[in-house]
Amino acid sequence: MRVAMVGTGYVGLVSGACFADFGHQVVCIDKDDGKIENLRQGIMPIFEPGLADLVEANTKAGRLTFSIELKEAVRDADTVFIAVGTPSRRGDGHADLNFVEQAARDIAAHLDHYTVIVNKSTVPVGTGDRVESIMRETNPKGDFSVVSNPEFLREGAAISDFKRPDRIVVGTSDERARQVMRELYRPLFLNETPILFTDRRTSELIKYASNAFLAVKIAYINEMADVCEKVGANVQEVARGIGLDNRIGKKFLNAGPGYGGSCFPKDTLALMRTAQEADVPVSIVEATVKANTTRKKKMATKIITACGGEVQDKTIGILGLTFKPNTDDMREAPSLDIIPALQAAGAKIRAYDPEGMAEAKKELKDVIFVDGPYDVADNAHAIVILTEWDQFRALDFERIALAMVTPIMVDLRNIYNPEDLRQDGFTYVSIGRK
Structure with missing residues (x-):
């Protein structure tokens, strides 16, 4: 054809x-x-x-x-x-x-x-x-x-x-x-x-309804992660436990710093407006949008807390800038909320992303962009994993610790085992885990 x-x-x-x-x-x-x-x-x-x-x-x-x-x-x-x-x-x-x-x-x-x-x-x-x-x-x-x-x-x-x-x-x-x-x-x-x-209208709504439902799942597991941190539970095991129920499914139950990208933020807002104009507000979707916006802002506070409550004149290394791995898309990425909030608190930022730095340079100001994950660690007071690129999954932490001022790791994607990092001498903070 x-x-x-x-x-x-x-x-x-x-x-x-x-x-x-x-x-x-x-x-x-x-x-x-x-x-x-x-x-x-x-x-x-x-x-x-x-x-x-x-x-x-x-x-x-x-x-x-x-x-x-x-x-x-x-x-x-x-x-x-x-x-x-x-x-x-x-x-x-x-x-x-x-x-x-x-x-x-x-x-x-x-x-x-x-x-x-x-x-x-x-x-x-x-x-x-x-x-x-x-x-x-x-x-x-x-x-x-x-x-x-x-x-x-x-x-x-x-x-x-x-x-x-x-x-x-x-x-x-x-x-x-x-x-x-x-x-x-x-x-x-x-x-x-x-x-x-x-029919045509049903088809159009299927797309919005699909993306909104997935956004709800992400916001839900992120809130469960907050509960886990307070009560001493493990959000990864909670996610696995509920995901094994085939009525729920295991996908989109990875706790993190909030969703971003070209679809979920835009499509949830558009569905909200459509529903409001039809006089049938979608309160669950509205709550999801609000929760996700709040989530991104809270992550900066989490990082500051891990650094002892203040980051004035401290260097924070950022691993990953795009909203997810295997893309150069910076649209609505959590890094666009988290990095400016850290800078507003007085932090200096060193950052690396395998594919997203050209786009990130258009969006982020006063950031030192470096050539690789180990360069991020130079004189850093903490390292933050924002995007779970494969090349961040097996880092040499002895090498990283030697380059840092203080060995603090804030893993917002839960890609490492807490005990392994602590054995390497790191203060390790993750999402929804002890």
């Missing part, structure tokens, strides 16, 4: 490359000619494991191309995906649909045969109706269907998630569109991937 992917951000680029790898002919389109030229040269705008190789292989095979020209790509396409950004709107938390609506106008202007228009962007309930209305106003004679097909890609594991998904959700009441979408995803039939066909 011929696919046009409008938008070469995280979702558009990964989806386009994976569809091409299935054997479809894919054109990825973006207005940023610099980004398109870089992609033609194999330079990725994001870090995602395996993506550069996938793009290179399918570009060489002629199945994947990049263009700033929308007109020709749309006219040739069987399906056109809208995969543009929907950031939180300033002031009210609603999803900003300006890019989606402009894409709808641009696409409609160039249709000349039956085409399925697929909303891949994460959008509020009713956006498909809005897109269809805009397109019919722009091109009243256009022959097309508007479909909702939300993405469920985890940063750091996006290619695997696309090729081996838990489910495919398609929102449409048009049988022609259903047939096109079945053919598009036919390569996944061998994996017996469940494909859920539903």
Whole structure:
């Protein structure tokens, strides 16, 4: 099939490359000619494991191309995906649909045969109706269907998630569109991937409801971690004990400094606003958003307490800046709350992240960025693990201790055994454990 992917951000680029790898002919389109030229040269705008190789292989095979020209790509396409950004709107938390609506106008202007228009962007309930209305106003004679097909890609594991998904959700009441979408995803039939066909509004809500539920799980286990610290329990064992109940499941029960990233913060806020406008406030989601915001701020206090109650003129080493490992994404990362709070208390910051430092330098001021995890320890009064990158999981703590002023470790991801660190002479503080 011929696919046009409008938008070469995280979702558009990964989806386009994976569809091409299935054997479809894919054109990825973006207005940023610099980004398109870089992609033609194999330079990725994001870090995602395996993506550069996938793009290179399918570009060489002629199945994947990049263009700033929308007109020709749309006219040739069987399906056109809208995969543009929907950031939180300033002031009210609603999803900003300006890019989606402009894409709808641009696409409609160039249709000349039956085409399925697929909303891949994460959008509020009713956006498909809005897109269809805009397109019919722009091109009243256009022959097309508007479909909702939300993405469920985890940063750091996006290619695997696309090729081996838990489910495919398609929102449409048009049988022609259903047939096109079945053919598009036919390569996944061998994996017996469940494909859920539903109406457009239900499909749109499934995406928000999924992310909100996972955010609730994270906020819940973080609050249980606080309880564990006060009563002398172990949150990791609590999480395992409840996660073995298959009604609950073990995923998203890792206590930490709070969730971040491009999806959970934005999508929980958008769901809140949608529900409030429908006069059915989602109080559990609202409480989750509040708890997560508070959580990030409390982590700075936890670090200061571990340092004896004050960090004035002390050096704090930070291991990990991105919101999770295997990405360079700094959006809503806990480090963006924790580091400024430590600086406000008088601390000096040395920081290292394997992939996120270029983005972090745009967001964080007066931070000394270093070349590796051991450089973070130089003259540090404490080291804090903020992101659980694999290369932080087997550090040489004798070497680290020799470089530090005081051997204090604050492990906000619980990747080390407390007894091991104490045997190495560290004052060790973690999440939800003694």
